[in-house]
Amino acid sequence: xxxxxEAEHLHRYYGKxxxxxxxxxxxxxxxxxGFLGPNGAGKTTTMQMLCGNLAPSAGQIKINGYDxxxxxxxxxxxxxxxxxxxxxxxxxxxxxxxxxxxxxxGIPRNSIASAINKAKERCGLHDVAxxxxxxxxxxxxxxxxxxxxxxxxxxxxxxDEPTVGLDPIQIREIRALIxxxxxxxxxxxxxxxxxxxxxxxxxxxxxxxxxxxxNETIAGLKQQMNTGIVRVTTRHIPNAAVLLTLPGVASIxxxxxxxxxxxxxxxxxxxxxxxEAIIASGWGLQELTPIKQSMEDIFITLTQEPKQVDx
Amino acid sequence: xxxxxAAREFKxxxxxxxxxxxxxxxxxxxxxxxxxxxxxxTMLQPKLAAIEGAPGLTDVVVTxxxxxxxxILLLVTPLLTMRxxxxxxxxKTLSLLLSAPVSNSDIIIGKYLGTLGLLxxxxxxxxxxxxxxxxxxxxxxxxxxxxxxxxxxxxSAFVATGLFVSCLAGHxxxxxxxxxxxxxxxxxxxxxxxxxxxxxELFEYxxxxxxxxxxxxxLISSVDIIYFLLFISTFILLSIRRLDxxxxxx
Numbered sequence: 001x002x003x004x005x006e007a008e009h010l011h012r013y014y015g016k017x018x019x020x021x022x023x024x025x026x027x028x029x030x031x032x033x034g035f036l037g038p039n040g041a042g043k044t045t046t047m048q049m050l051c052g053n054l055a056p057s058a059g060q061i062k063i064n065g066y067d068x069x070x071x072x073x074x075x076x077x078x079x080x081x082x083x084x085x086x087x088x089x090x091x092x093x094x095x096x097x098x099x100x101x102x103x104x105x106g107i108p109r110n111s112i113a114s115a116i117n118k119a120k121e122r123c124g125l126h127d128v129a130x131x132x133x134x135x136x137x138x139x140x141x142x143x144x145x146x147x148x149x150x151x152x153x154x155x156x157x158x159x160d161e162p163t164v165g166l167d168p169i170q171i172r173e174i175r176a177l178i179x180x181x182x183x184x185x186x187x188x189x190x191x192x193x194x195x196x197x198x199x200x201x202x203x204x205x206x207x208x209x210x211x212x213x214x215n216e217t218i219a220g221l222k223q224q225m226n227t228g229i230v231r232v233t234t235r236h237i238p239n240a241a242v243l244l245t246l247p248g249v250a251s252i253x254x255x256x257x258x259x260x261x262x263x264x265x266x267x268x269x270x271x272x273x274x275x276e277a278i279i280a281s282g283w284g285l286q287e288l289t290p291i292k293q294s295m296e297d298i299f300i301t302l303t304q305e306p307k308q309v310d311x
Numbered sequence: 312x313x314x315x316x317a318a319r320e321f322k323x324x325x326x327x328x329x330x331x332x333x334x335x336x337x338x339x340x341x342x343x344x345x346x347x348x349x350x351x352x353t354m355l356q357p358k359l360a361a362i363e364g365a366p367g368l369t370d371v372v373v374t375x376x377x378x379x380x381x382x383i384l385l386l387v388t389p390l391l392t393m394r395x396x397x398x399x400x401x402x403k404t405l406s407l408l409l410s411a412p413v414s415n416s417d418i419i420i421g422k423y424l425g426t427l428g429l430l431x432x433x434x435x436x437x438x439x440x441x442x443x444x445x446x447x448x449x450x451x452x453x454x455x456x457x458x459x460x461x462x463x464x465x466x467s468a469f470v471a472t473g474l475f476v477s478c479l480a481g482h483x484x485x486x487x488x489x490x491x492x493x494x495x496x497x498x499x500x501x502x503x504x505x506x507x508x509x510x511x512e513l514f515e516y517x518x519x520x521x522x523x524x525x526x527x528x529x530l531i532s533s534v535d536i537i538y539f540l541l542f543i544s545t546f547i548l549l550s551i552r553r554l555d556x557x558x559x560x561x
Contacts, residue, residue, distance in 0.1 A: 072414070100319050104408070104412075148407070
């Protein structure tokens with residue numbers, strides 16, 4: 001397997017604020033890497049560094065074997081980037097814009113037309129090719145942004161929140177496109193929609209406060225997903241502090257006076273212990289429902305300080 | 312790559328009414344000034360004929376015309392250059408260029424050449440007016456060429472300044488005002504030289520106007536050419552440095 005991106009010990013400071021702290025990872029051909037994190041976690045900063053828009057304060061980035069600092073032109077040749085705001089010249093038509101992008105990326109003159117046609121087809125832009133970008137809806141603008149990123153058939157495609165502003169059908173199409181592209185490219189996409197990662201990625205990385213806290217394959221992640229949520233309704237007001245002392249309870253969210261959500265570990269019969277504790281305290285247990293396990297649980301257990309009450 | 316950026320920049324100017332408006336207004340004003348200059352010449356002609364070595368048609372018509380064109384372009388260039396980098400940054404389109412396999416110098420020089428293309432067009436259109444005099448008179452082509460060269464070097468310097476200020480400014484209006492202010496200062500810098508005992512050779516050298524007028528007289532000296540080339544390359548280098556700095560932003 002060919003390694004397309006090697007990022008080593010990336011740091012990025014804005015003044016004294018450290019936005020990215022010691023992030024290292026690799027991306028190989030055929031992988032779709034999902035970058036997950038809350039707002040301000042450092043996702044966009046990391047992506048901007050990978051694309052050469054921002055210089056890392058420390059660390060090294062190699063794209064397709066070329067160092068981004070020493071040989072920026074060769075490295076950027078194998079790079080397609082869609083930033084969080086699609087970089088579109090609004091006064092141009094879709095066709096003109098893609099033509100310009102093709103020239104910028106050094107596509108040979110005789111294959112520009114076929115490259116543009118392929119990108120338009122993949123992103124469903126044939127009907128709007130002659131319209132001005134400024135007159136397109138946000139969803140179509142987003143698609144033009146994606147078309148721009150895949151136009152020159154780069155080895156590495158980096159998409160910053162690619163499905164923002166799209167309708168559900170378009171989201172499905174774009175996810176299918178990402179999976180298709182993922183077969184013979186390396187893709188990084190960032191998102192804070194959790195099931196997007198589950199649906200279209202092969203690997204996942206969770207970044208929080210500038211640090212990489214998880215780097216797993218989706219399969220490995222599912223094994224590691226050992227937390228669950230139960231919804232508990234009681235007649236009397238429950239004492240969260242007591243429940244938090246139980247081993248295996250990660251955190252508690254208060255839904256209403258009588259209802260709480262408990263994040264717990266899936267091992268050692270924690271739910272049984274929770275039920276016993278509630279009954280023993282005489283709070284009058286009325287409901288104890290497991291909530292469908294999702295990546296949200298992982299996210300919460302990894303990004304929240306342990307044993308914290310959200311009241 | 313650089314040429315692709317230049318071509319795009321040049322075409323984009325014509326997509327908005329901006330370029331057309333400026334071309335039309337410039338042409339109108341200069342035509343008016345040209346006609347009044349020709350009028351002056353026809354009035355002076357009998358007197359001039361009596362003087363030995365009197366200024367000819369070219370001196371009376373062409374030199375003032377290009378001098379006026381220079382002042383109008385001083386006002387116009389900031390409007391053309393204000394968007395160059397500033398608006399790319401505001402519309403977040405700069406990242407398209409930064410993540411493409413083009414260097415920062417390609418971006419800056421491409422944008423520079425694209426804008427200069429429009430100004431070159433303006434100079435050629437201006438030159439057409441004196442050429443029309445060939446229908447009924449004779450021109451000193453050497454002097455006409457010197458005037459065109461002077462104006463070209465001058466606007467090249469204007470564009471370089473505007474490009475740099477556009478790299479600095481956060482808003483196009485600020486860029487336009489900044490460029491205009493900077494150019495104006497450089498333009499009037501030698502006004503102090505009029506007062507005999509306060510002569511400053513440094514100010515005289517720095518002033519754009521002195522060098523422009525030197526070439527206009529038909530005296531193409533390397534001092535003036537080098538001054539303009541230094542001026543242009545300084546501002547282009549500063550622009551490239553400034554764009555590099557974007558990546559390192561604190």
